[in-house]
Amino acid sequence: MNITELKKGDQRIEIAFEGFQEGNSIVYENVLLQKNREGGLDINSYSDFTNPSQVNADMAKAGIARSKKVVEALCKNNPEYQQIISAAEKQYYYCIDYHTGAYAIAKEIEGEFQWLG
Numbered sequence: 001m002n003i004t005e006l007k008k009g010d011q012r013i014e015i016a017f018e019g020f021q022e023g024n025s026i027v028y029e030n031v032l033l034q035k036n037r038e039g040g041l042d043i044n045s046y047s048d049f050t051n052p053s054q055v056n057a058d059m060a061k062a063g064i065a066r067s068k069k070v071v072e073a074l075c076k077n078n079p080e081y082q083q084i085i086s087a088a089e090k091q092y093y094y095c096i097d098y099h100t101g102a103y104a105i106a107k108e109i110e111g112e113f114q115w116l117g
Contacts, residue, residue, distance in 0.1 A: 002027040003078070017080050031070040033085070040089035043067050044104075046097045052105055057115045060094035060106030064113070067092055 001016040003026050020026050025034035032044040045067040047055045071090075075082040093104040105117040 001025075004028055004030075013078070017078075020081070021084065028074045029070045031067045033071070033074075035088070036091065038089070040091055041085060042091050042093060043071060044093045044095050044102075045070075046095050046102065047105070050096060050098045052096050052117050055094075055096065055105055055117060057106065057113075057117070060115065060117075061113060063094040064092045064106065064108050 001012070001019065001024070003013060003016050006013045006016070016024075016026050020033070020035075023035045025032050027033075030046065032042075034042050034044075036042045045063040047059065047063065049055055071085060075085055089110075092108040094106040095102045095104050106113065106115050108114070
């Protein structure tokens with residue numbers, strides 16, 4: 001559920017939070033957050049390009065850095081998410097979305113960046 005435009009008091013925020021606790025994904029400022037099987041948190045951002053040859057490691061690093069800022073803003077603007085997010089091991093992915101699916105072209109786990117492209 002995309003919660004970017006939802007305001008405090010909107011019942012959909014509560015519904016999204018309950019779903020997030022149960023493992024459903026949320027989207028905030030074009031960044032997708034979802035619990036993974038290990039109990040950590042996958043945080044995905046997406047390239048504007050659909051062809052992987054148009055993306056490089058620097059672009060992926062910038063996308064992951066933006067994701068971190070978006071997660072900070074989410075926690076600040078929606079404190080109910082902060083406890084879950086801060087307690088989880090975060091795995092950041094920079095993805096190519098080709099409109100019928102997506103795949104990671106880079107990842108950062110425990111501060112270690114890896115180019116997958």
